[in-house]
Amino acid sequence: MSYQTEFRHFRYFLALAEDLHFRKASERLFISQPGLSRQIKQMEEALGVNLFERHNRKVKLTKAGEYMQRELINNFQRLDDIISHAKLLNDGMDGHLKLGYVGSAMQRVIPDLLLKFKEEHPNVLFDINEMDNNKQIKALLKQEIDVGFVRMERVPRGLNILPLFEDTFSLVLPADHKVDASNFKSLSQFKDEPFILFDSSYSQSYYEKVMQIFDDAGFAPIISHNTVNASSIFRLIENKFGVSIVPTSLKLGYDMNIKFIELNEIPQRTTLKLVWNSVNTNPLLENFLDIAEKVDF
Amino acid sequence: MSYQTEFRHFRYFLALAEDLHFRKASERLFISQPGLSRQIKQMEEALGVNLFERHNRKVKLTKAGEYMQRELINNFQRLDDIISHAKLLNDGMDGHLKLGYVGSAMQRVIPDLLLKFKEEHPNVLFDINEMDNNKQIKALLKQEIDVGFVRMERVPRGLNILPLFEDTFSLVLPADHKVDASNFKSLSQFKDEPFILFDSSYSQSYYEKVMQIFDDAGFAPIISHNTVNASSIFRLIENKFGVSIVPTSLKLGYDMNIKFIELNEIPQRTTLKLVWNSVNTNPLLENFLDIAEKVDF
C-alpha cells in the first residue's frame, strides 16, 4: 500500500491537475503556494513518478500524471460511494432485516408493518421466513433473525417483547355445516365433533389457552388432527375432517369453502407479539421497532 | 470527498478489522495502543459510521464495518494497481511509442531495432506510420510522433539526430536488362535511358545527393517518373518504364523481376537517421534512444 502518501496528496494532485497552476490550485485548497509545491514534490518522490512537467512558467501533466488523474477520479468516486453506502448501513437505511413469523401473522399486521417500514426505508431488503414460535425464539437467541412475530406469553431472558395486536378466537366450520352464526349458542354444541388444532409444539402457551376455552365450555375436545399451519387446518375442515378454533384474523386471505363464527363472549384473546434480541446491534432493528411502536392495528 | 479522513485511518482500520484487537493491531502498525484507539474513534466520527462494537473486552465489526472492510480491500488493491501502472508509464516500461519512417527503412534497421526494444519493454505498444521525410519533421515538431526515421542531412532547431546506418546506392534494372554486374562499367552507359526517382518532395537533400551522382557521371538523367515509394519504383522498372538508383538495402524484401547493381565506386552514401524532439518528455523515448545507440547494424 501507498505508505508515506496520504489522501491529502491525492487531493492536492487532483486540484493541481485541473488548474495546472500552483497558485490558483493552492488558493482553491486554502493553503499557501509553497505548501502545495512541497506536498506535490513529496508525492512525486514517494511514488517515484513524475506527475507534472514544469518548464518555463508552464505546468503540464506527464503521461503518467494524465493516467493517474483519470484513474484517481474514478477510484475516489468509488471510495465515496463505499463510504456513503456504509453510512446508509450504519443508519439503518440499507441492508437486510431478517424476520420470522407464525403463519397467522401474515393476514394482518405484517403486511401493514412492512409497507409502512418500506415507505421510509426503500432500500432495505427483507428476509422473511415462516417458522413456529419456538424456532423463532431459538433463531432470535442465535441472532439468525432480527425480529420474530409470535403468539406466546413470555420469552427467555435477553429477548424483548412488544404486543402488537390482540385478536379474538373464532370457530371454523365447513361452509355447509348445520351450525352458523344465527343458530350458534355455545361451544358445547361441538362436544361430539372432532377438532383439528395447532400442535402444542407450535406454542405451549397458545395451546394451553385454547384448552382453557374447552375447559370453560365444560368438555374435553376430540382432537382428530394436530398440525402446524392454518392452510392445512382449513383444507381439512373443508373436507369434513372436523372443525377448529383459530385466531379470528385468519379469516382474511383464504378462499376456501369454510365459515367463521367469532367467539366474542369468551374471555380468551390471543396477542401477536414482536420479539427481538436486546444485544442485536443491527441498526435496522431500532428503526423497525420505532415504526412498530407507532403503527396502530 | 472524505475530508478529515486520511489514508492512515483506513490503514489502521484494516489492520484492526483483521486483528479485532487494539493492542495487537497497534503493535503491527508500530504505534501505541492509545494512538490507534484515538485514530479509529476519529475516523468513526469523521465518517459518521460506527465501525466496531466494543463490548466486554471484545471488539467486533459492525455490519457497516464488515462492508467497509470488504470494499476497502478491493478499492486499495485497485489504487495500488493504478500507482504501479503509473510507475511503469513513468519509467518508460509501458505506454505508446509513435514512430514515423521512410519506406526504405523498413527493410533493415527498423525490424531489428523494434525487436530489440520489445525484448526489454514487452508491454510497450508501437504506433508505426510510413511518411516522407518532411511529414516526419512536421509531426516531430508538433510531437505527433516520438521518433522519425529519415534520410536527410540536417533538421530544424529543436530536433536531435542520430545516424543509424550508412548505405551505398544501387542501380536497379529490369531482370532481363542487357547490362548486369559483369558488363557494367559506368553510369554513363545509362545516359539515354529514362530514370524513375524519388520525388524531391521526399527529401530535398536526398534528391540533391542523387543528382550529384549523375553530375559526377557527366550527364543529366532523363527523368520519366517521380514517385514517393520504393514499391512503385520497382513496379515501374519491372514493366520497363525505366531504371533507377536507390539505397542498396531496398534489395531486401521485394520479390520482383528486377536486379540490383551496387555502386561501390562512387563516393555518395545515404544514411538512415533517427530524429526526435529534444523537448519530448515521453519516458519511452529515452529508453528507445538508449537501445538505438547500442544496436549495431
Add this chain to the structure above:
DNA sequence: GGGATTCATAACTATGAGTTATCAAACGGA
C-alpha cells in the same frame, strides 16, 4: 479476591504540514 488483560482518557512531546519571506527565471509591454 487479586493479578492480568483490555480499551479509553488525559496530559505531554515532537513530527511535519503549513506559514511568511524571499529568490531566480521568464514573460511582456513601453
Add this chain to the structure above:
DNA sequence: TCCGTTTGATAACTCATAGTTATGAATCCC
C-alpha cells in the same frame, strides 16, 4: 532593452496534531 509582473522553488519558522507515556475502569480468570 529594460523594468515591472508573474511564476514556481527554497529556506526558516510556527503550530496543529499524530503519537507518546501514564493511568484508569471494567472485566476476566485462577
